[in-house]
Structures are given as structure tokens and as C-alpha cells.
Amino acid sequence: MAKKGNMLIAQSGGPSMVINQSLIGAVVEAKKHAEIGKILGARHGIQGIMKEDFINLRKESAANLEAVANTPSSALGSIRKKPTAADCTKIFNVLKKNNVQYFFYIGGNDSAETAHIINEEAKAAKYDLRCFHIPKTIDNDLRQNDHTPGFGSAAKFVACAVAGDDLDNRALPGVKIDVIMGRHAGFLTAAAALCRTQPDDGPHLIYLPERPFDEKAFVRDVKAVYKKLGRCVIAVSEGIADKKGVAIAQKFTSEVDSHGNVQLSGSGALGDALAGVIKDKTKISRVRADTFGYLQRSFPGITSEVDAKEAREVGAFAVKTAVKSNTDGSIAIKRKPGKKYSVTYKRVMLRQVARDTRHVPDKFINKAGNNVTQSFIDYALPIVGKLPKIGHFKGVKA
Amino acid sequence: MAKKGNMLIAQSGGPSMVINQSLIGAVVEAKKHAEIGKILGARHGIQGIMKEDFINLRKESAANLEAVANTPSSALGSIRKKPTAADCTKIFNVLKKNNVQYFFYIGGNDSAETAHIINEEAKAAKYDLRCFHIPKTIDNDLRQNDHTPGFGSAAKFVACAVAGDDLDNRALPGVKIDVIMGRHAGFLTAAAALCRTQPDDGPHLIYLPERPFDEKAFVRDVKAVYKKLGRCVIAVSEGIADKKGVAIAQKFTSEVDSHGNVQLSGSGALGDALAGVIKDKTKISRVRADTFGYLQRSFPGITSEVDAKEAREVGAFAVKTAVKSNTDGSIAIKRKPGKKYSVTYKRVMLRQVARDTRHVPDKFINKAGNNVTQSFIDYALPIVGKLPKIGHFKGVKA
Numbered sequence: 001m002a003k004k005g006n007m008l009i010a011q012s013g014g015p016s017m018v019i020n021q022s023l024i025g026a027v028v029e030a031k032k033h034a035e036i037g038k039i040l041g042a043r044h045g046i047q048g049i050m051k052e053d054f055i056n057l058r059k060e061s062a063a064n065l066e067a068v069a070n071t072p073s074s075a076l077g078s079i080r081k082k083p084t085a086a087d088c089t090k091i092f093n094v095l096k097k098n099n100v101q102y103f104f105y106i107g108g109n110d111s112a113e114t115a116h117i118i119n120e121e122a123k124a125a126k127y128d129l130r131c132f133h134i135p136k137t138i139d140n141d142l143r144q145n146d147h148t149p150g151f152g153s154a155a156k157f158v159a160c161a162v163a164g165d166d167l168d169n170r171a172l173p174g175v176k177i178d179v180i181m182g183r184h185a186g187f188l189t190a191a192a193a194l195c196r197t198q199p200d201d202g203p204h205l206i207y208l209p210e211r212p213f214d215e216k217a218f219v220r221d222v223k224a225v226y227k228k229l230g231r232c233v234i235a236v237s238e239g240i241a242d243k244k245g246v247a248i249a250q251k252f253t254s255e256v257d258s259h260g261n262v263q264l265s266g267s268g269a270l271g272d273a274l275a276g277v278i279k280d281k282t283k284i285s286r287v288r289a290d291t292f293g294y295l296q297r298s299f300p301g302i303t304s305e306v307d308a309k310e311a312r313e314v315g316a317f318a319v320k321t322a323v324k325s326n327t328d329g330s331i332a333i334k335r336k337p338g339k340k341y342s343v344t345y346k347r348v349m350l351r352q353v354a355r356d357t358r359h360v361p362d363k364f365i366n367k368a369g370n371n372v373t374q375s376f377i378d379y380a381l382p383i384v385g386k387l388p389k390i391g392h393f394k395g396v397k398a
Numbered sequence: 399m400a401k402k403g404n405m406l407i408a409q410s411g412g413p414s415m416v417i418n419q420s421l422i423g424a425v426v427e428a429k430k431h432a433e434i435g436k437i438l439g440a441r442h443g444i445q446g447i448m449k450e451d452f453i454n455l456r457k458e459s460a461a462n463l464e465a466v467a468n469t470p471s472s473a474l475g476s477i478r479k480k481p482t483a484a485d486c487t488k489i490f491n492v493l494k495k496n497n498v499q500y501f502f503y504i505g506g507n508d509s510a511e512t513a514h515i516i517n518e519e520a521k522a523a524k525y526d527l528r529c530f531h532i533p534k535t536i537d538n539d540l541r542q543n544d545h546t547p548g549f550g551s552a553a554k555f556v557a558c559a560v561a562g563d564d565l566d567n568r569a570l571p572g573v574k575i576d577v578i579m580g581r582h583a584g585f586l587t588a589a590a591a592l593c594r595t596q597p598d599d600g601p602h603l604i605y606l607p608e609r610p611f612d613e614k615a616f617v618r619d620v621k622a623v624y625k626k627l628g629r630c631v632i633a634v635s636e637g638i639a640d641k642k643g644v645a646i647a648q649k650f651t652s653e654v655d656s657h658g659n660v661q662l663s664g665s666g667a668l669g670d671a672l673a674g675v676i677k678d679k680t681k682i683s684r685v686r687a688d689t690f691g692y693l694q695r696s697f698p699g700i701t702s703e704v705d706a707k708e709a710r711e712v713g714a715f716a717v718k719t720a721v722k723s724n725t726d727g728s729i730a731i732k733r734k735p736g737k738k739y740s741v742t743y744k745r746v747m748l749r750q751v752a753r754d755t756r757h758v759p760d761k762f763i764n765k766a767g768n769n770v771t772q773s774f775i776d777y778a779l780p781i782v783g784k785l786p787k788i789g790h791f792k793g794v795k796a
Contacts, residue, residue: 011569014570015565015566015569015570020789038796040796041791041796044569054795054796055791055793055794055795055796056794056795056796057791059792059794060791060792060794061792064789064791064792066789067787067788067789067790068789068790068791069789070787070789071565071787071788071789071790072562072565072566073562073565073566073568073569074569075569075789075790075791076791077568077569077570078569078570079570080570160697160698160699161693161697163698164470164471164692164693164696164697164698165692165693165696167413167469167470167471167696167698168413168470168471168692168695168696170471170475171409171413171442171471171472171473171475171476172412172413172475172476172477172478176692267666267669267670267673267686267687268665268666268667268669268670268687268688268689269666269670271665271666272665272666272667272670275665288665288691288692289665289666290666290689290691290692290693291666291688291689291691292688292693293686293688293689294562294563294566294574294686294688295559295562295563295688295690295693297566298562298563298565298566299558299559299562300558300561300562300565300786300788301558301700301786302699302700388698388699389465389468389469390465390469390698391418391462391464391465391466391467391468391469391473392465392466392469392473393439393453393455393458393462393466393473393474394457394458394459394462395453396453396454396457396458397452397453397454398436398438398439398452398453398454
């Protein structure tokens with residue numbers, strides 16, 4: 001039997017629609033194991049740990065746990081902070097003091113890195129910690145994972161938003177640019193294509209950070225679509241960069257976080273700049289840009305059911321694994337081979353997931369670098385689940 | 399019995415999530431009346447009429463009509479165009495040539511004005527036309543109406559979006575500005591408040607175009623909320639204007655449509671400018687802005703059921719009225735007195751609805767002019783219908 005100790009869980013990085021599913025999945029699982037004493041939730045990630053700002057998650061009713069599970073964003077609060085060596089010392093002292101033997105940190109690759117650092121420091125200090133990273137990111141950019149919890153729901157939002165916007169653009173034609181989240185990985189932007197059914201459905205052009213963004217090619221692409229259809233809907237990743245790797249958005253902002261990331265979201269600057277390029281370089285009069293912003297990760301009520309279920313299971317699996325074997329790691333989602341979609345969960349090493357980004361593979365991007373392939377659609381649809389049906393008139397000329 | 403003739407229907411102005419419900423409501427009703435011969439749909443409003451770009455709506459299957467009814471945006475295409483005298487002559491010639499006796503134009507107050515102009519010209523030309531405006535506007539700003547089809551669904555989108563954004567802001571605190579559609583009327587921005595249940599739920603500040611926007615007061619308001627809660631979520635109408643009536647957004651754009659309206663949507667400029675003001679005038683480091691854009695009027699799959707039902711009934715009622723009595727007008731939604739929400743539909747004069755805007759009444763706005771009252775919530779909730787449940791931890795300190 002595993003040793004008896006307390007559990008501490010926290011959330012980190014950008015929220016998602018299902019990160020609370022992982023949290024509640026872990027808490028509900030923990031309650032089944034006698035090895036786990038207190039179940040503590042730290043407010044705002046490592047900041048809350050350092051301040052011992054904990055809530056007692058055993059005091060939450062089963063009904064309330066379910067209500068929180070079905071609510072977007074990080075119910076414990078989040079943080080974007082890379083711990084310093086001094087922070088780590090503080091964290092260990094708090095963990096020791098509270099007899100925490102089970103530590104779970106839910107987040108993306110920056111959060112995996114944080115968990116990795118804490119774990120390495122724990123090892124160095126010979127502190128016996130079962131330290132697990134639980135994956136979450138709408139960017140879908142964690143290595144070792146077929147996909148990540150949070151992506152399916154954000155992808156559903158983006159697919160619906162662009163489908164609606166495409167209908168809007170059919171009604172009032174022009175050029176429409178939609179800027180979508182994703183710093184270095186274009187999976188979420190690619191998801192803009194998931195509602196396409198008609199040959200002339202938008203988005204007609206999709207630009208991912210995996211391909212260098214060239215302004216001249218962009219203008220040429222837009223002109224060609226506009227000439228053919230009299231309109232053009234474009235999905236652009238906020239993270240597009242030129243061939244030197246400099247983010248296009250960087251020209252319009254200077255704010256950086258403690259991981260060294262430039263602020264891309266929470267501003268309409270990139271979309272407006274791209275709209276300005278089309279206005280300047282073409283004779284098209286109606287050019288608009290929308291930046292989907294934080295709605296992509298926190299809109300309530302349109303969660304992907306598959307995503308919610310997997311997020312829940314990943315949280316539970318982390319706790320089961322931690323109790324079963326004296327180890328550490330991250331939990332990865334693996335897709336089983338075969339026609340019917342199904343997944344398994346697997347423990348992987350923290351350092352295999354930490355920091356680095358998984359990119360959209362070449363097979364998902366068309367040759368011209370301005371759209372996605374059917375292979376991407378086949379990959380993403382099962383994760384996103386049910387999408388709204390779009391009706392069109394047959395339109396018999398009178 | 400009414401005279402036999404053909405019917406022509408078209409859509410105009412900004413799309414909504416339920417404008418197709420009104421279209422299909424009218425078409426399905428028309429099919430019940432022997433007085434109506436052909437059912438023609440003009441592509442892109444009066445532009446399609448002038449070009450005789452019609453589709454035969456009798457050729458659409460019942461199933462397809464339903465699929466279109468449940469799809470956002472204007473399935474016939476839309477237009478923002480005020481007809482000139484020459485346009486009107488053209489329109490009459492087309493109507494005469496096609497033996498159109500029943501004409502329905504679905505749209506907002508600009509569209510009602512267009513219908514009114516066409517109708518007056520028809521009268522002057524002694525052309526016997528049953529000309530009806532069918533109301534649609536997410537802005538909820540049509541006179542004579544308790545509320546308008548399209549508002550309930552857009553309001554539901556805004557309420558959900560701000561609720562999710564408020565959860566996001568709880569997780570990663572800072573100042574968050576959400577810019578919401580509504581040129582002269584703030585109903586849709588006011589709807590940002592509809593998901594609030596906890597005392598500290600955002601939006602904490604709401605700025606409508608009905609009150610002059612004062613930058614100093616704005617900064618003071620934000621500072622006060624931030625001091626109290628450590629965060630602040632703000633809903634701002636795209637149409638906010640200074641005390642001289644000059645739109646704040648006008649400083650950042652110069653594009654106007656043929657009704658003389660400045661382009662407010664499809665740009666993040668206002669939100670970014672307001673975020674800049676807070677960054678400059680306070681010491682708050684994390685300030686973000688999102689502009690909800692066209693998603694508010696075209697997002698599929700989250701329609702208000704009440705709104706969809708009423709939009710459908712309004713379309714049907716217009717056709718019934720046109721067939722029953724040789725008259726013209728617009729259809730208005732009236733709320734019945736009493737505790738339980740219910741409505742009736744009433745024919746009103748075109749000129750009573752055309753052009754001018756209905757504003758948010760004083761009783762819906764708080765004294766400080768930076769929030770809405772319970773009276774607004776009571777008014778709007780029945781129109782918006784079911785909203786997602788938000789769960790929060792009880793949060794017992796450990």
C-alpha cells in the first residue's frame with residue numbers, strides 16, 4: 001500500500017472550458033483512496049502554495065463539485081509564473097509543513113515545466129513527492145499527446161464562430177479576417193475549417209504559425225479568392241510570424257510575461273493591421289477583422305462532450321497512477337489505432353512534456369501553406385464532437 | 399377575399415441568429431394562402447430586387463426550410479443601402495413586371511425606412527402594394543416594440559460571453575474590457591449583466607451610449623472596482639459617445655455606410671484605445687480588451703428559444719395581416735401585462751418604426767450611469783431564456 005499523505009492540487013496557465021473537469025476528476029478519485037488525507041486546493045497555482053492559500057476540497061458537496069466541473073475557467077484561480085530557486089525552497093517548506101505527498105499541477109507546457117522544476121528540486125532535497133502534471137491547453141501543443149484536454153471545446157467554439165461568420169459574410173460580402181489564439185501551434189486556427197460542408201464555405205484561407213507569413217502572398221491569396229467568390233473569410237493565428245520567426249503581432253505590442261511570451265491576446269491590433277494591409281493593397285472596400293479573444297477558452301455552454309469526458313478521466317488517471325506507484329510524471333492522451341475513435345491514458349516523463357511545443361504536422365497543412373488538409377479534419381472532428389447543422393437554400397432561380 | 403398576386407420577400411441590414419426564422423415563418427404562412435401566387439426571395443435586399451435576382455421559395459422542401467430557419471445570418475443575403483428616387487422607380491417597375499402585390503422587407507429601422515420609402519413611392523405611383531416591414535435587430539432599438547427579434551439570442555451570446563470572461567478574469571485577475579455591439583442603443587451591452595449571480599460577479603461596470611462617456615469618470619470607476627476586488631470586468635458599447643455626442647470610436651476610424659453610419663464593428667480599435675487609457679492612467683499591469691464583433695449576431699447553436707419562436711411568429715403574422723386586410727405597416731411585439739411573460743403582435747405604421755432609434759429607458763440605468771438596474775434584468779431575462787449554470791467553490795479555508 002502507498003504511504004499516507006495529504007494531496008495538493010492547483011491550476012496554472014490560461015484557463016479552458018474543461019480544466020475544472022480535470023480538477024474535479026482528480027478530487028473525486030482522491031476521495032476513493034484511503035492513502036490520501038487532506039485534499040487541498042491552492043489558489044492561483046504556485047502563488048497560492050507559497051502563501052499557503054488553500055481551500056479544503058473535502059468540504060465541497062458532490063453536487064457543487066459537479067457544478068464546478070461543468071463551469072469554464074480555473075475555479076481555483078490561475079497564475080502565469082515560473083518559479084525561481086527561492087520560490088522552490090518556499091514551496092518545499094510549505095509542502096513539508098503540510099505533509100503533502102501527492103501534488104498535481106494542471107496546465108500546459110509552461111506548467112509542466114513548473115512541475116518539472118519543483119519535482120527536480122524535491123528530488124535534490126530528497127523530499128518524497130509524487131508530483132504529477134495534468135495536461136490542459138486549448139493550443140493542443142503538448143508533446144507526447146495525441147491531443148490535449150481543452151482543445152476540443154475551444155476548437156468547437158472556433159469552428160462555430162467561423163461558420164457563423166462565414167454565413168454573415170455571405171449575407172454582407174467582403175473580406176473578413178478572424179484572429180484565433182495559438183502562440184506557436186496552429187491547431188486551434190486550423191479548427192476554423194471544421195464546419196465547412198459546401199465547396200464555397202469559408203474559411204477560404206487559413207494561416208498557421210507553422211508557416212512563415214508573407215504579406216505579399218497574403219494579399220495575392222485574398223485577391224484570388226475575392227475575384228472568384230466576391231468575398232473572402234480568413235482564419236489567422238495570433239502567432240503568425242515572418243520567415244525570421246518574428247511574430248507579426250510583435251510590431252503592435254511590447255508586453256511580455258514571466259515566461260518571456262509577448263502578449264498576443266486581449267488586443268485587436270493584429271487583426272486591424274491585417275485588415276489595413278488588405279485595404280491598402282487592394283480595391284476591396286469592405287474589410288473587417290474580429291479577434292476572438294478569451295471567449296475561445298471560457299465561453300460557457302458549448303463544451304465538446306468528448307473533451308469534457310477526457311479532461312475528467314485524465315484528472316482521475318493522474319491520481320490513480322500516483323497512488324498506485326511511487327512515481328511522478330505527466331498524463332498523456334494516446335489515440336488507439338482503428339476506425340472508431342477511442343483513447344487511452346499513459347504516464348510519461350515530466351521532461352518529455354515540459355516547455356517545448358508540439359507543432360501542427362506537415363500532413364495537416366496544404367502545400368501552399370494557406371489551408372488545412374482533409375487529414376486534419378479527420379484528426380480533429382472526433383475530438384470536437386457534434387457541430388451545429390447549417391442550412392442553405394437550394395436557390396432555384398425564379 | 400384579398401386579391402391574387404405574387405409575394406416578394408427580402409432581408410436587409412445586419413444579420414441576426416433568428417432573421418431566417420422570420421423569413422421561413424413568412425414563407426410557410428404564405429403557402430397556406432391561395433391569394434399568394436409565386437413566393438419570390440430577392441437576393442441581397444433591394445439590390446436583388448433591382449436586378450431581378452430572385453429565387454423560387456416554393457421549390458424549397460419543408461425540411462430545407464426548417465434547416466434554414468435554424469441557421470443564423472440572412473439566407474437570402476443582405477444589403478446596407480438606402481434607395482434613391484431612381485432606385486425606387488426601378489423597384490416599382492420590377493414589382494409591376496412580376497405582379498408583386500405582397501412585399502415583405504425584414505430588417506431594422508434603416509430597413510423600415512427603406513420599406514417606408516418604397517411604400518410611399520408606390521402610393522404616389524398608385525401601385526397597389528401590401529408593403530410590410532418585419533422587425534429584426536440585435537440592437538433592440540425599434541420604436542413601438544417591447545423588444546425585437548434577434549435581440550434575445552444576441553443578448554444570450556453576450557451574457558454567456560461576459561460570464562465566461564468574468565470567470566477567466568477571476569482566474570487571471572486584471573482589467574478586462576469587452577466591447578459590445580449597439581450603435582445608439584445600449585440594450586445589448588446591458589445584457590452583459592444577465593448571468594450575474596454572486597455579489598462580485600462581473601461585469602462590474604457597464605457603459606451605454608445613452609450616457610455621455612467621460613474618460614476621467616471611467617478611470618475613477620475602474621480604479622475603485624480594482625481596489626475593492628483586485629480585478630475589474632467592463633462591458634462597453636461600441637457606440638459610447640462624449641457629451642457632445644461624438645462617438646469615441648470615431649477617433650479611430652473614418653469609414654461610413656450609405657445611411658451615414660460610421661463603421662464601429664469589425665475592428666478592435668475602441669477596445670484597444672480604452673485599454674490604453676487604463677494602462678496610462680493607472681498602475682494596473684494586466685489590462686486586456688476583446689471586441690465581440692460579428693459573433694454576437696451570427697454564432698450558431700446558442701439561439702434563445704423564446705427569440706426564435708417570436709421571430710418565426712412575427713414573420714407569419716405579417717403575411718396573415720397582409721392577406722387579411724389591404725394595408726401596409728410593420729409588425730411590433732407587445733408584452734402583455736402580468737407576471738408570466740407573454741407577448742402579442744400588432745400592426746403599426748411604417749413611419750412609426752422607420753429611422754429613429756429607441757433608447758434604453760432611464761429606469762434601466764443606474765444613477766451613476768455605469769451599470770444597469772434590476773428593472774432591466776427583469777425585463778430582459780424572459781426574452782433571453784435559459785442561461786448556463788455557473789458553479790463556484792464554497793471555498794472553506796484549509
